[in-house]
Amino acid sequence: MAWRFAASKFKNTTPKLPKKENGEEDVVGQMMYVDDQHDDGNSHLRHVAGGQNLENSDVDDKETHVVTCKLKIHTDTIFDLPVGNLSCTNDGIHASADFLAFHIEGEGGKLGVLPIGAKGRRTRNDIWIIAAHGEQVSDFGFMTYADQLLATCSRDEPVKIWKLSRDSSPQLATEVNVGAGVVTECLKAHSTADNLLAVGSHNSAYITDISTKRVAIELTGITDKVQAMGWSEDGRLLAVSGDKGRQIVVYDPRANTVPIQTLEGHGGMGREARVLFAGNRLISTGFTTKRIQEVRAYDTGKWGSPIHTQEFVSTTGVLIPHYDPDTKLVFLSGKGTNKLFMLELQDRQPYLSHVFELTLPEQTLGATVGSKRRVHVMDGEVDTYYQLTKNSIVPTPCIVPRRSYRDFHADLFPETRGSEPGCSASEWLSGTNAAPPKTSLAPSSSASPPPPEPMPPQQAAVAPPRPMSISSNNVPNGKDHHVPAPRKEEVRELDYGVYEKENGAVRSTAKTPSAETNSTQGNTSPLTTNSPDPITVVSAVGAPKATSPPVTGSASTSSVSTPLTVGPAYGEKPKEAPVNFRKPIGASNRVPLSQRVRPKSCVVGQITSKFRHVDGQQGTKSGHVFSNLRNVNTRLPPESNGVCCSNKYAAVPLAGLGVVGIYDVDAPGKLPDGVMDGIFNKATVTDLQWNPFDESQLAVGTDCGQINLWRFSESDGPRNEMEPEKQIKICGEKITSLRWHPLAANLMAVALSNSTIELWDVSEGKLYSRFVQHQSGILGIAWSADGRRIASVGKDATLFVHEPATAEQKVYERKSVVESTRAARVLFACDDRIVIVVGMTKSSQRQVQMYDATTVDLRHIYTQVIDSATQPLVPHYDYDSNVLFLSGKGDRFVNMFEVIYDSPYLLPLAPFMSPVGSQGIAFHHKIKCNVMAVEFQVCWRLSDKNLEQIVFRVPRIKKDVFQDDLFPDALVTWEPVTTAARWMSGQESAPVFRSLKPDGVFSSIPRPIAASVRHSEMPTSSAATTPSSSATPSTEKQTSSTPSHPTPIARNMQSCAVESAHTPDRQQVAAAWSTKIDLDTRLEQDQMEGVDETEWNQ
Structure with missing residues (x-):
């Protein structure tokens, strides 16, 4: 029987990072107190849950006090730990069902201990410290069936067993002396037997019985240290x-003291390596010869070569593996990186299937997976991953999404x-192989509860709210009607409303959510915002119900960061409005978005992208690959992107002085043996770019300050005999970057090593403009989509945005945008309202920073760390889908994000x-995509031996209709709009947008369909003609003399009345489908056989 696909229950397992705030989160809400005048003459304040409807309650006729306050929510992260920078070669942290043990800083081998339930701030005085050894602890770990026993070892001391307790300090239980002069390097508790411990040393390993304090078995045949x-x-x-890590040996200790199998390990000579059994597989992690993290899987039923080999990131930290036999999930976290890879072990290829990749907020110093007996099964939590950083422990629950968690999911x-x-x-040791008994995780089972937290320093209890000063007006007596609070299961999504900024103060036009409602909300944005100012208590005596003005379509403000919700000011009369449980999709808290449809949606309170399930299809599966590629130039300057392509050709820099290989993308295949054919530039190539409006013209910049323009055709002979079509001598300085103008033909921006940016008309060889702003070399330049501005980032860590076509040559500046000046890239996004800088930190963390291009100070919006690596990230931005592609040299991954002008x-x-x-x-250009196959980007990926095509597509079932929600009118980047002379003279030309819908194909969503229409010629709606605040950069101190940015691009949708004649109605769509289906007009009774007429007379 043929194999059928069966989806795994754990394929959608998602780790959920806990809150990152230091111990508490400031939540702003409303609490209402009602002053009840009792018979005894005393005033009593009773709390009424905010956000409830009080129209029919007795609160209306009493004196009410609206209090805006801050709630404190404790986080799950353990922070302020004295961990420091570790140099150990073990996992750094281990967990049992009761305790966490981890390395801490200090002289000698010291470990810290905390119970599993610990949260919040924990300093050195709040943890138990084990002074285990005089030197560095080589390895440590809990005994498998004794949650209170911790084993430790060091190089020159015996193995020690420590007994932990919730009521007293750790005590030394016993010691096991492996032997005189034996240097212990690592240890591992037995998986089924009690009191059995394996200890590794140099060239040998030992099986020890800690109950008898002796060595039971000595294993030999190991090369170097374990x-x-x-x-x-x-x-x-x-x-x-x-x-x-280059040798892996397998023992059956009770059968023989020599290995039963010796496997070939990893090729690299890493400082560390790991090995563990995962079912009927053996998983090993180490390094390749190129210092790339590598994972190998072996079949225990058929020893030999690995059945699966996979490379990850080029770094010096080893991958720490963990395995859950119940879910078959494999956790891989690299030391010194901030990545967690979740894989699923399968019985078929691929044996390690990708599940999730999580970017952690800090670098990993150690990692472990908690006990299954301590997971929260009623939350769908199948595992808990613990990350050890230099000052914290981050518990990350791994959740399997289910529609409801009210019932116990026994299948999970x-x-x-x-x-x-x-x-x-x-x-x-005598030969018994009894398996340990299993237990059920159902809540009704008699599983022991988690231990309580250790006794922290005594803190003062939180006092109830004090009575507020009230008016002396008499308040009628009434009964104390307690309004029930919302149920815990009700998770609300708040209406963020429309926020405005007036006189430097943020004001909300939406009703402030209640404190209790706020306590259930989690901020999914990784952006860290400043805490709000202290909220003052305002007593509104006899205030009427809250009112709010009608919500407008847009709001004018100068900030796009996540707004803070504040209560109504004193004296306002906000009316009560129903709570909206869904945030409008695509709505901005600050500046109104472009009128084009943004492909994102809100799913279970989290904003997600319609491209989130993007699938990349490699050319090796479809035959679109150039194989047998040789002598690829891997030493290009960091400012260069290397390979580039037009819709017809691909250019690959090759080893040699100025050699560039040219390949026809429509004729892939195996390249012939021998010397690689290519053009010669007679100088070192620093950057190369295809003309976006001429797919046969290539511009090559060299280190001698010269630009060579090449033109190719299908009739070309050997390209090593070709000469440039034109040569332009810029200067004697090295050319670092070349960027063609997105609208004007033959206009190019050239960045030089002397901190100069020049604008050239390459057809005339004419220099139009030169401007110098940076104090040192330029790392990257980029044009805006409308061609009015050019952004640059340099080695002086400064970001500049120039407007070269204006008479006053406006320049906007932002300092200290990158931490490491080794490499950086810059680009515009979100209709040119955001400037994205992709750079690195001094600790080799690769990050993306976003700046507001609508403000004169280029205000910082957001920063996200992507990963840690030695090579910089090279970004590419798709203007139509807002998808940002990130990949670096040597990376196996292409990380993708959708960029939005709003949190997150x-x-x-x-x-x-x-x-x-x-x-x-x-x-490629967007026109190269097959939109009917739901392809939204096509690219070529260069490796050491291949140049393969990758097609990025979105999985959709119905591919016979045009997917309007994924393909708005595309920005035309393959045809010029104006000339270089007209653009430099100040004649502005708007970009052109064009529909990618093929003729004769119906749309999935009725929408306006037009031919190539310019922005200035398109019919505008009333919303489009309204001046937008994004047209002019705004600051709190801006005056009329402050320079302003040009109006950003916005797609204006044509009116339905204009497009009604072009949009097919339902009858036309039904008729089109009917032509594809054979109509059967026969009736069922026509096929029935009746009786003879004579029978009716009988």
């Missing part, structure tokens, strides 16, 4: 990684290994993964 060990699930086999939580061992150490600013999409690293990526 770096990691792992027991099989049945406890019969022991795997040992030695020789810096099978019976798991309990707290009782299968056998004792002596029984196992970057919506993550499914990353693209390739088995080999990349040398560069080049994208």
